Amino acid sequence: MATIDLDQMLDKVKASQWALKDIDWDAPGAELITDEQWPKLRDFMVDLVWIEHVGARGFAAMAKNAPTDTLRQMYHYFYAEEQRHANAEMALMKRWGMLDGDDVPEPNNNIRLVVDWMEKHADELPYNVLGTVIPALEVALDGALCQFLLETVDDPVCHEAFDKINEDESRHLGVGFSVMEMQGHNQASVGMVRFMGRMFQPHVLLGLAVYTPLLNKMRDNVVKVGLPEEKLYHAMKKFEKIGGRTEQGRRNPMFQFVARHMRVMVDRNQKFYHTPVDLLVKLTDRIPAWALPDKPGWVGDVTWKPTD
Amino acid sequence: MVRKQQAHNEQHTHAMVIVGAGFAGLGMAIKLRQAGIEDFVILERASEVGGTWRDNQYPGAACDVPSNLYSFSFAPNPDWSRSYSGSREILDYIRYLADAYDLRRHIRFNANVDSLRFDEEAGVWRAHTDDGATHVGRATLLASGPLADPEYPNISGIDDFQGHRIHSSRWDHDYDFRGKKVAVIGTGASAVQIVPELVKEVDQLKVFQRTPAWILPRLDVATPEWNKTLFRRIPGAQDAMRKALYGVHEAMALGVVWNTPLTKLLERMARAHLHRQVKDAWLRRELTPDFTIGCKRVLMTSDYYPALQQPNCKLITYPIDRISEQGIRTAEGIEHQFDCIVFATGFHVNNQGAPIPIYGRGGRNLDAEWRGGARAFKGTNISGYPNLFMTLGPNSGPGHNSALVYMEAQLDYALQGVHKILQEDLKMLDVRPHVQQKHNERLQKRLAKTNWNSGCSSWYLTEDGFNATMFPGFATQFVQQLKTLQGKDYIKV
Numbered sequence: 001m002a003t004i005d006l007d008q009m010l011d012k013v014k015a016s017q018w019a020l021k022d023i024d025w026d027a028p029g030a031e032l033i034t035d036e037q038w039p040k041l042r043d044f045m046v047d048l049v050w051i052e053h054v055g056a057r058g059f060a061a062m063a064k065n066a067p068t069d070t071l072r073q074m075y076h077y078f079y080a081e082e083q084r085h086a087n088a089e090m091a092l093m094k095r096w097g098m099l100d101g102d103d104v105p106e107p108n109n110n111i112r113l114v115v116d117w118m119e120k121h122a123d124e125l126p127y128n129v130l131g132t133v134i135p136a137l138e139v140a141l142d143g144a145l146c147q148f149l150l151e152t153v154d155d156p157v158c159h160e161a162f163d164k165i166n167e168d169e170s171r172h173l174g175v176g177f178s179v180m181e182m183q184g185h186n187q188a189s190v191g192m193v194r195f196m197g198r199m200f201q202p203h204v205l206l207g208l209a210v211y212t213p214l215l216n217k218m219r220d221n222v223v224k225v226g227l228p229e230e231k232l233y234h235a236m237k238k239f240e241k242i243g244g245r246t247e248q249g250r251r252n253p254m255f256q257f258v259a260r261h262m263r264v265m266v267d268r269n270q271k272f273y274h275t276p277v278d279l280l281v282k283l284t285d286r287i288p289a290w291a292l293p294d295k296p297g298w299v300g301d302v303t304w305k306p307t308d
Numbered sequence: 309m310v311r312k313q314q315a316h317n318e319q320h321t322h323a324m325v326i327v328g329a330g331f332a333g334l335g336m337a338i339k340l341r342q343a344g345i346e347d348f349v350i351l352e353r354a355s356e357v358g359g360t361w362r363d364n365q366y367p368g369a370a371c372d373v374p375s376n377l378y379s380f381s382f383a384p385n386p387d388w389s390r391s392y393s394g395s396r397e398i399l400d401y402i403r404y405l406a407d408a409y410d411l412r413r414h415i416r417f418n419a420n421v422d423s424l425r426f427d428e429e430a431g432v433w434r435a436h437t438d439d440g441a442t443h444v445g446r447a448t449l450l451a452s453g454p455l456a457d458p459e460y461p462n463i464s465g466i467d468d469f470q471g472h473r474i475h476s477s478r479w480d481h482d483y484d485f486r487g488k489k490v491a492v493i494g495t496g497a498s499a500v501q502i503v504p505e506l507v508k509e510v511d512q513l514k515v516f517q518r519t520p521a522w523i524l525p526r527l528d529v530a531t532p533e534w535n536k537t538l539f540r541r542i543p544g545a546q547d548a549m550r551k552a553l554y555g556v557h558e559a560m561a562l563g564v565v566w567n568t569p570l571t572k573l574l575e576r577m578a579r580a581h582l583h584r585q586v587k588d589a590w591l592r593r594e595l596t597p598d599f600t601i602g603c604k605r606v607l608m609t610s611d612y613y614p615a616l617q618q619p620n621c622k623l624i625t626y627p628i629d630r631i632s633e634q635g636i637r638t639a640e641g642i643e644h645q646f647d648c649i650v651f652a653t654g655f656h657v658n659n660q661g662a663p664i665p666i667y668g669r670g671g672r673n674l675d676a677e678w679r680g681g682a683r684a685f686k687g688t689n690i691s692g693y694p695n696l697f698m699t700l701g702p703n704s705g706p707g708h709n710s711a712l713v714y715m716e717a718q719l720d721y722a723l724q725g726v727h728k729i730l731q732e733d734l735k736m737l738d739v740r741p742h743v744q745q746k747h748n749e750r751l752q753k754r755l756a757k758t759n760w761n762s763g764c765s766s767w768y769l770t771e772d773g774f775n776a777t778m779f780p781g782f783a784t785q786f787v788q789q790l791k792t793l794q795g796k797d798y799i800k801v
Contacts, residue, residue, distance in 0.1 A: 017629040020641045064598065069765075073627075080626040080639030087641050119589070297590030307635070307643045 003178045003246075006070045013077050013171055018164050020084075020091055020306035025157065030095050032154040040225045041153070042098045047218060048145070049089045050107045053302055054114055055137065056082035058130050060298075061122035074175060081168045086302045088161045094304040095157065104302045109284045109292065110214035116293035117210045125207070128183045132254040133211075135176030136239050136262050138169055144235035148227045173242075180255050181248040213280040215265050232266040324348040324726055325435045325445030327421050327664075329411075330359015331402060332451035332699035332715050335380055338409045339723045342382075345730075349443055350411070351435060353420035357406045359453050361399045366479040366498065367505035369395035372526065372608040376546065377553040377710040380405070384546050386539030392528045392608075416443070423665040424448060426694060431735025431801070433695060447695040447726050452663050454700045454777075455655035461493060465630040472648040476502060477655065485509040488647040491516060491636055493628070497607055499652035503621070504611035506650070513621045514644055516628060516636065519764075520594065522578045522601040526608040554783070557709040561782050564602035564708040565758050575601045585613035594625050602707060602759035604766040657767050658682065659702065659776035668693035669738070681774035683748045685739040685797070686789055688718045694738035694799075695729055697722035702776045703751050705768070707760065709783040717787040724793040728800075736801040743797045754780035 033041065056079050063075035086104075093099050107115070122130070146162055146169075153159075223229060240259045244250045264270045323345050326333045329352035340348050356362055371378045375388040378398070385401055393401075406412050419437040426433055433448040458475040460466060474480050476498040490510045492499055495517040507513050539546040563570030578601060586592045595613070597604075616623050626638035635645035659682050666674040669692050677692075684690045687704025688697055699718045706714050729737050755761050755775045760768050768777040779786050 014627075014629075017637070017639055018641065019629070019637045019643055021637075021643050077627055077639055083626070084639065084641030123593070297588040303642065305642070307645050 003181050004174055006068075006074065006175065006178070009171065009175055010070055010074050010077075013074060013081075016167065016171070018084075020087055020304075023088070023091070023157065023160055023164075023306075025091050025095050025306070027157050029155040029157050030097075033096050037153070038096070038098075041096070042093070043221065044145075044149075044225050045089055045093050045096075045098060046105045046107070047111070047221060048141075049086045049093070049104055049302060050111045051137070051141065051218070052082050052086035052089060053104075053299070054111065054118060055134060056080075056086065057115075057118045057122060057298060058082075058134050061118070061125060062127065062130050062134070064123050065125075065127045067127070071175075071179070078172055078175075081172070083302065085165045085168065087304065088165060090302055091304040091306070092155075092158055092161060096155075099304065102303070102305070103300065108217065109287050110210070110217050110281070112292045112295075113210040113284060113287075114214050115295065115299055117207055119296040119298075121207060128180075128252070128254045131176065131179050131183060132243075132252070132258045135173055135180065135243070136236075136258045138173055138176065139239040139242075140232065140235050140262070141169070144227065144231040145222055148222075148225075148231055152226065177242050177245075177249070180243055180252050181246050183252045183254065210284075212265075212277045213284055216274065216277045217281050219265060229266065229268070236262045236266050320444065321430075321432055322347050322349050322443065322445040323730060324447045324449060325433060325443050326350040326449045326451055327424070327435065328352060328359060328451035328453060328456075329354075329357040329406070329415050329417075330361070330451065330453055331380075331712060332453070332719070333359070333449070334402065334405050334409075334411055335715065335719050336449050336451060336699075336722060337411045337414055338380075338382070338405065339719050340726070341409060341411075343723055343727070345726065348414060349445070350415040351419040351421050351437060351443060352415055352417050355417045356403075357412075357415065358399045358402045360455060360477075361395050361402055363456070363477045364395055364479075364498070365399070365481070366395075366476045366502050368501035368503075368611075369498070370501060370528075371395070371398060372497065373557070373710045374553050376550050377557065378712055380712060380716060381550065382716075383408075384539070384543060384550070386543075386546055387536050388531055390528055390530055392526060416441075419443075421452075421664055423667070424450070424696070425667040426669060426696070428669055428736070431695070446729050447697065447722075449722055450663070450666075450696065450698045450701075454658065454705070456663070457656040458651075459654050459656045460651055461653045463493075463628055463631050465632055468633050469631050469635075469649060470633045471635075471646055474648065474650050476650065476652040483648065485648070487511045489645065490514075491644065491646045491649045492652055493636075493649060494652035494654065495519075495521060496652065496654055497605060498654070500607050500609045500612040502650060502652055504609075504615035507615045507618045507621045511620060513618075514624050514636075514646075515616060515621065516624050516638075517594070518627075519604070520597050521604060521607045522575065522597050523581060523595075523607045523609060523612060524574070524578050525581050525610045528610070554709070554713070558782050558784060560708040564606060565760075565780065567600055567602075567759055567762065571601055571759065574606075578606075581610075582613065585610075586617065588617075591617070591623065594623060599764035600759045600762045603762050603764040604768075605707070654767060657777065659768075659774075660770050666693065666696070668696070669736075678776075681770050681772070682776040683744065685744040685747050686718075686721070687714075687779065687786075688721055688790065689725075689739045689744075691739040691741045691744040694736035694801075695725070695734075697725055703748075703755075703779050704786065705778045706783060706786075707778055713783045714779070714786055717790040721790040721793055728793065728795075732800065734800050736799065738799045738801075740797060740799055751780060 059075045059079035059082055063072050063079055066072040066075055090104055150159055150162055243255045264273045326336050329350050333350050337350055370392050374391050375393040379385055383405060389397060421435050422438045423436045424433055432444050432446055435443045458477045472483055486509055488510050489512045491514050492503055493516045503515055562568050563574040582592055582595055615621060624638060626640045629637045629639055632643055635643050637643045661678050662674040672692050682702035684702040687701040699715045704714055725737055758780050760778050761775055769775050
């Protein structure tokens with residue numbers, strides 16, 4: 001697949017907007033969630049809402065650092081769209097009786113730490129780091145988690161919402177992979193040197209320290225919900241395949257790094273990686289609530305209400 | 309009776325026909341009268357004088373240039389109540405000009421000029437009004453204002469909204485905002501003045517922002533009585549104040565017009581202002597511009613940021629998808645519902661077309677000629693359109709100083725032109741095409757180095773990035789180039 005025309009894509013993004021009001025959240029079908037599904041699904045949805053919310057913050061950072069006005073506008077839309085996904089997923093939670101009040105349930109400690117890190121460092125993160133990490137996570141979300149959700153949940157409103165969400169995500173991915181190829185362009189030998197320089201900055205290393213346990217925890221949680229591990233493998237293979245479809249894409253050192261990391265992350269047999277990261281998960285779980293950082297101003301701007 | 313009046317208008321040829329009874333039109337009239345020229349007519353589309361300041365009477369409307377500078381040098385007002393007076397007071401000043409200089413008898417109210425046509429044979433301009441009348445003048449001043457017609461944003465569904473719609477420059481003073489849910493679209497010069505006032509009245513206010521502006525604090529204080537007395541008794545003191553203000557604003561050009569160390573200093577000041585008034589880091593981020601200060605209009609307010617943080621106010625930065633029957637849908641998927649939408653979305657800018665149909669020599673059409681970007685000579689004349697003068701025409705916009713300083717220089721220049729036409733009995737005083745071309749080449753070369761052309765999108769630029777709006781220099785330079793009308797620059801017939 002050739003690099004896409006970003007101006008045309010921006011027009012398409014603008015023309016493909018939808019709103020929560022377009023969905024009848026009271027339509028029949030909520031009763032199709034089984035008692036067995038409900039608690040696991042609730043935990044999964046809480047994580048999902050938070051991941052979308054944090055993803056939105058990532059796109060906001062990319063909008064700030066985008067190299068062109070078209071990309072700046074595009075990421076600004078993607079930022080809002082991720083918020084829309086979080087809102088729609090919260091509306092599903094409301095529909096399924098999973099909300100206690102109007103607010104999104106509290107996130108786990110790992111998400112709290114990632115939120116704090118994003119607030120402090122996302123805007124100064126090298127553009128191609130988020131430009132590669134976000135597509136990888138979206139492939140995991142879109143290609144594995146959400147597909148799995150649609151296979152196991154019969155509620156037609158859930159399908160309607162995720163059809164719309166997935167259409168948005170496919171545009172995000174189209175842009176994401178194109179940008180990764182652009183990043184790989186002209187990045188031969190010097191690219192790796194620059195990349196290593198960027199990676200060894202303290203805030204990036206700290207980011208890895210909060211990001212990797214979150215991924216591990218998410219991975220184990222979704223497997224607990226019933227997601228077969230192969231689906232994660234396949235999703236990551238898809239990321240590697242599409243991201244590496246062109247010479248430029250393969251030359252992007254960040255892509256190489258993220259693809260390898262994702263491969264290791266989904267494979268529980270890679271003990272050298274999982275043992276220390278699991279230890280980090282355990283440690284972060286034990287952080288008491290009072291010791292967690294304050295939530296920044298953008299957190300909580302999520303609602304299940306289609307109108308306000 | 310009407311026919312008789314029309315016939316009379318058709319027959320009589322004025323020394324000058326002035327289009328618009330705002331600051332510029334009245335200023336020209338005063339200059340003409342002071343020069344002993346009494347035979348002129350002012351055609352005003354509304355039923356009152358005032359132009360921009362008659363139209364912009366929204367709550368909080370005020371000028372962001374100090375009043376002692378935002379007034380005519382030849383008509384100082386010692387009684388300005390504040391350092392930055394509100395629009396009502398500025399309108400009163402304009403009304404005072406009309407009355408004090410006995411101009412109302414020259415004004416034809418409700419006379420909306422729908423075309424201007426140059427009669428080459430007779431060497432006169434014919435101004436047609438939409439009531440069927442024609443007014444003839446040896447010269448014409450187009451003083452219709454660069455920011456006279458409201459601009460609505462290009463948002464789909466804008467006509468679907470069933471609630472109340474108000475444009476900032478056409479305020480509905482009868483609408484009761486109390487207890488209402490209100491949206492303000494836009495965060496430019498009008499919005500930052502409207503929001504602090506509306507937030508006091510409405511139940512809920514949401515402000516929709518596309519791009520944040522650089523905002524500097526405005527030191528607006530009430531004028532003490534002793535100050536007014538001083539200015540009344542010693543006019544020289546007010547003149548000295550005006551000169552001091554002028555000097556300070558001229559110095560601002562060094563930071564606003566060009567990218568210099570002062571630019572960074574101004575940005576730092578604006579950031580400090582934001583930091584001092586907004587404690588939440590995310591809101592600060594949303595309100596921090598990502599372009600060089602000066603690239604878009606710099607705003608002056610100390611009330612806007614606090615207003616945004618009131619409990620009944622919320623800033624929305626998600627892109628607007630469409631306007632629906634009940635409100636505004638944004639890209640985060642929520643429909644924000646309102647009783648009223650306020651469009652603080654500025655004005656139609658004539659940088660790619662003429663404000664009204666204007667036909668010059670050989671029937672040439674200004675609107676067509678300006679499609680690719682408006683070009684003029686010193687922002688005042690246009691080659692091929694003899695005896696036509698403009699105020700605040702192409703490339704005469706200031707980014708750092710009082711527009712009235714620029715306007716006054718243009719009025720003096722136009723007066724020289726009128727004198728020449730009358731004294732030398734000219735049919736045509738027309739800028740030589742190559743003179744205008746050279747002038748514009750120089751302007752564009754200099755504009756390329758300014759902050760306005762540094763990469764942001766603004767109403768100063770056309771969609772192609774052509775700057776047909778601003779003057780790349782100090783006000784002093786602008787005034788200097790208009791000191792003397794050089795005969796060699798013109799074809800005289």
